[in-house]
Amino acid sequence: MVRKTGSHADITGPRIRAAAQSLFARHGFAAVSMRQIAAAVGVQAGALYFYTPDKQSLLFDLMHDHMQTLISAWDAADPGPELPPLVRLQAFVRFHIHHSLERADAVFLSYMELRNLTPDNFARIEALRRTYEDRLESILRAGLEGGTMHIPDAKLATLALIAMLTGITTWFRPDGRLSCDRVADIYWEMARKTVAGSLGADFGGSDSVA
Numbered sequence: 001m002v003r004k005t006g007s008h009a010d011i012t013g014p015r016i017r018a019a020a021q022s023l024f025a026r027h028g029f030a031a032v033s034m035r036q037i038a039a040a041v042g043v044q045a046g047a048l049y050f051y052t053p054d055k056q057s058l059l060f061d062l063m064h065d066h067m068q069t070l071i072s073a074w075d076a077a078d079p080g081p082e083l084p085p086l087v088r089l090q091a092f093v094r095f096h097i098h099h100s101l102e103r104a105d106a107v108f109l110s111y112m113e114l115r116n117l118t119p120d121n122f123a124r125i126e127a128l129r130r131t132y133e134d135r136l137e138s139i140l141r142a143g144l145e146g147g148t149m150h151i152p153d154a155k156l157a158t159l160a161l162i163a164m165l166t167g168i169t170t171w172f173r174p175d176g177r178l179s180c181d182r183v184a185d186i187y188w189e190m191a192r193k194t195v196a197g198s199l200g201a202d203f204g205g206s207d208s209v210a
Contacts, residue, residue: 013051017065025105029059029116030070034127059113060121061150066106067128073099074135085143089195093130093188096165101180104169133158140195149195161191 006200019040023032034055038045052058077095079088100107110129137158151157165187172183187191 005131012041012043012047014042016048016051017062018056020055021062021105021109024059024062024113025108028033029109029113056116056118056121059109060117060125062106063110063113063117063125064128066103066110067132069131070099071128071135074121074132078135081142084109084148085139085146086148086192087141087195088139089191090188092139093161093165093191096162097168097184097187098180100166100169101172107166107169133162136162142193151195157195164191173179 010086016037020032020037023036032055034048035045037058038048038056041048042137052061074092076094077091079091110200114125117125137154140149140151140154140157144151144154144166152174170181172180174180
């Protein structure tokens with residue numbers, strides 16, 4: 001097999017991943033062939049194997065890159081443990097919404113195509129997911145310990161909040177009735193009330209940590 005003339009790893013590789021991500025999200029991993037991915041990029045099917053061993057590796061790489069980017073981006077956005085847990089939680093809610101909406105296809109794959117990973121690849125992605133979940137859980141536990149949050153189980157609350165926030169990617173439309181920022185405002189208010197419980201009145205509403 002010969003690399004197509006004018007094709008370079010730093011250009012064709014990202015184009016292959018972008019095409020695969022879009023096709024997997026639209027049609028499902030099982031329904032997409034390497035030939036279809038190649039056609040979307042404009043190369044022969046055999047040329048794909050210069051960039052990925054097989055379709056499974058391509059799916060794993062997409063999920064792995066997404067999770068690593070997500071974790072690194074939050075670590076950079078986290079206002080820091082020295083701030084009140086509610087301030088950090090608000091930052092997390094807004095971060096997760098904006099980050100996810102900008103990468104809706106990647107988010108979709110990360111949840112809907114896990115079943116198509118091999119056991120080893122599944123375990124590696126699950127480990128990264130737990131790492132990200134731990135970031136939020138640590139905020140909730142700090143709130144519990146400081147008495148500013150009232151939830152029966154930090155782990156369960158973590159999973160519930162992430163599911164709620166991630167679900168936005170299935171219905172949000174940029175040209176819809178509400179802007180991304182307004183949606184983030186509303187979801188933060190719901191998240192705040194969820195973790196504050198009967199203590200909500202003590203925080204003076206969403207403006208107290210805006």
